[in-house]
Amino acid sequence: MSNILNLYTDLNYLPSGKNVTIMLYPFFDSPKEDINDPDYGRFENYINNSSKIFKLVNNENDADIVVLPFEFSFEESDIKIAQKFVNNYKKSNKPILVFYNSDYDYNIPLDNVIILRTSFYKSTKSKNEFALPGWSKDFYNSRFNETTKKPVNPSISYCGYIDYLRPSLKDILNNYKDKLTSKTYNIYEIGPKLRGKAIRNLIKSKGVKTNFIFRNGFWAAGLDKKMAREEYIQNMYSSDYALVVRGAGNFSYRLYEVLSCGKIPVFIDTDCVLPYDHIIDWKKYVVWINQKDNISQRLIEFHNDISDKDFYQLKQNCRKLYEEWISPFGFFSKLNNYLDFEKNN
Known part of the structure; x- marks a missing residue:
């Protein structure tokens, strides 16, 4: 297989009103973007290159x-079109x-395909399922110069929504009730609870x-989107580490x-599947936290054990990983690794 992959699709199978999937943006009309959208232009580098x-x-x-020319969905009509496409080709x-690209982890009713998806679980994944990143606009800003010296104490950022900071009586009663009834949370409750903890x-x-x-x-409901995004990015740059926990989907x-x-990233593992994890040793790039770990203790131990030189290099490596494997262009440029793995396993 050459370095350039030949792609084929059939727009006769593109449902009316649907956009082509991201991979095909360079070859067809990509969706019109609102210039005021904080993620405006996030696929520009991929499209241009x-x-x-x-x-x-x-x-x-x-x-x-x-x-498949469109992003799969569980709409009945989309399932039928996707099945016809697969049967034909x-x-x-x-x-x-x-x-x-969805928060849901339902089994996709298509045979003989390679599935790239955002939300699923390592313990139950099928051998033809692989991780797809969730893409925002590249946050990199060269104005923020990284110090080469490791600070005495680790600093960690987070900007977002949690269940609560200090429990009210209602929170305490609800938690007690959940334990008694073994309540299963809906997907929109899981992330805030884990982040809050x-x-x-x-x-x-x-x-x-x-x-x-x-x-x-x-x-950031109720705030100007651009202002909220700028605060979010500034917060991320305020610390050496950043808390990363799943959202509604398991990614x-x-x-x-x-x-x-x-x-x-200080990454709390929830049985996640990460991009190219058969090649990338993700534990070399993140502070890996199991759900039962004491997160502050693990972070302090990690920070104390890493040298100044390795600390600075790790941050450089995180950026390099994003550029070469995770950004839209980087991810798609490595796609043959998924194809080869699926073929040989």
Whole structure:
């Protein structure tokens, strides 16, 4: 397989009113963007440089990959169209790529395909499922110069929504009730609870400097979007480490945003699948926290054990990882690693 992958798709299978999937943006009309959207232009670098890695061909027989033209969804009509697409093109014996960017971890009812998705679980993933990053705009800003000397105490940032900082009587009663009834939370409760637990632990620690901004809801409800995003980015740059916990889906946009800033993620593992984790040793790039760990204790231990030189280098490596493997262009440029792995396993 050459360095440039030949792609084939069929727009006859693009549902009315749907956009093409991100991978195909360079070859067709990508969605119109609102210039006031904080993520405006996030795929520009990929679109402008896609010819270095992909070529669109007119015949599936000339393709290295066949791509479902739209992002899969569980709308009944979309499922039927996707199944027809797969049934029609599986005879080409080419890998068929399907994208699913969603908080939900449902099984996708398509056979003989390679699925790239955001939310699923390592313990239950199928061998044809691989991790897709959640992409925001690249946060990197060269104005923020990194110090080469490691501070005495670790500093950690967080900006967002949690369940509560100090429990009210209602919170205490609800937690007690949940334990008695073994309540299963809906997906929109999981992230705030996990983040809240971590935040409360970190705030109590005298050995950790915390830089936290709390929002009243998801996406900083009630605030100007651009202002909220700027505060979010400034907060991330205020510390060497950043708290990363899953959201509604079992993945985190924040993980990739932190890497783009060249900061060190303090990553709470919730049985996540991470991009290219059969190649990338993610524990070399993040402070890996198991859910039962004392997060402040683990962070302090990590910070004390790392040398000044390695501390500075790790932040450089985090940025490099984002550029080469996680950014839209970086991710797609490494796609053959998924194809080869799926083929050989």
